[in-house]
Amino acid sequence: GKVRAPTHIISTISDERGEEPCYAGVPMSSIVEQGYGVGDVISLLWFKRSLPRYCTHFIEICIMLCADHGPCVSGAHNTIVTARAGKDLVSCLVSGLLTIGPRFGGAIDDAARYFKDAYDRGLTAYEFVEGMKKKGIRVPGIGHRIKRGDHRDNRVELLQQFARTHFPSVKYMEFAVQVETYTLTKANNLVLNVDGAIGSLFLDLLAGSGMFTKQEIDEIVQIGYLNGLFVLARSIGLIGHTFDQKRLKQPLYRHPWEDVLYTK
Ligand code: ACO
Ligand code: LMR
Numbered sequence: 001g002k003v004r005a006p007t008h009i010i011s012t013i014s015d016e017r018g019e020e021p022c023y024a025g026v027p028m029s030s031i032v033e034q035g036y037g038v039g040d041v042i043s044l045l046w047f048k049r050s051l052p053r054y055c056t057h058f059i060e061i062c063i064m065l066c067a068d069h070g071p072c073v074s075g076a077h078n079t080i081v082t083a084r085a086g087k088d089l090v091s092c093l094v095s096g097l098l099t100i101g102p103r104f105g106g107a108i109d110d111a112a113r114y115f116k117d118a119y120d121r122g123l124t125a126y127e128f129v130e131g132m133k134k135k136g137i138r139v140p141g142i143g144h145r146i147k148r149g150d151h152r153d154n155r156v157e158l159l160q161q162f163a164r165t166h167f168p169s170v171k172y173m174e175f176a177v178q179v180e181t182y183t184l185t186k187a188n189n190l191v192l193n194v195d196g197a198i199g200s201l202f203l204d205l206l207a208g209s210g211m212f213t214k215q216e217i218d219e220i221v222q223i224g225y226l227n228g229l230f231v232l233a234r235s236i237g238l239i240g241h242t243f244d245q246k247r248l249k250q251p252l253y254r255h256p257w258e259d260v261l262y263t264k
Helices: 028-033 038-047 053-065 074-084 089-097 108-120 125-135 154-166 171-184 194-208 214-223 227-247
Strands: none
Touching (some): 053 227, 108 214, 125 171, 194 214
């Protein structure tokens, strides 16, 4: 028989060798003809399956809501400074992206990990938050620099409203809300933030859609797919900030002396 030379790469999400490229086995013509959106493409390339419309719509809402949050956040700030240093689009983009992490935009996976573990172990919100405090770990998905208990993050409310209407179950989200209710008794800025909302709601999406086995959900949470949503979304805004600075012909940025405490 034929002897197959061993390959150096294994790839399972796409194939461009035939008449037309396929994403997870779905040809490009079907993607276009069936009116698929970016949520469907993410489902195919990240999760290797077509998800129900309410799931792909939820993914698209996450992308739209996280696309930008003004010029003052870490990512946009870095991008603006880089654009003003005369750098190219990719440099401006990655400079902003590099700020995404445990404090800014990249707390979604950890929020999902901790909320899932606590809920599945039957912890109360009180036991969970106090347990985290004992370990000296800030609760991922809780806390915001400008949002408050009396000035909530509208993006969180929009995601919750959508899920309450369309998801079969929102048990992880309800747990996250109980956590928030408790943390708000400690300080007014300890709201459920957009990372925590997406992290908990994505658990509900994975568990409630009937499209994933328990092992697959564990793998998704353990590998950490969900920060990808913020990275992808915020790239849209960072690219916008790059164009904005270049359009405005902004000069090299230098931080004002008055805003630095020089001390020994
Ligand atoms: N869990 C428990 N306690 C907290 C948390 C939290 N998530 N956040 C703040 N606190 C408490 C701590 O006691 C903290 O004191 P410490 O510095 O001794 O730990 C105290 O509040 C003061 O915190 P602030 O100064 O109000 O918060 P800060 O502005 O430094 O941080 C931040 C804001 C980074 C968002 C923080 O709340 C945090 O780390 N949250 C967890 C990570 C997270 O979810 N990030 C995503 C934010 S949303 C986004 O970026 C799109
Ligand atoms: C964001 O979406 O960038 C934020 O929630 C962070 C911020 O401080 O506004």
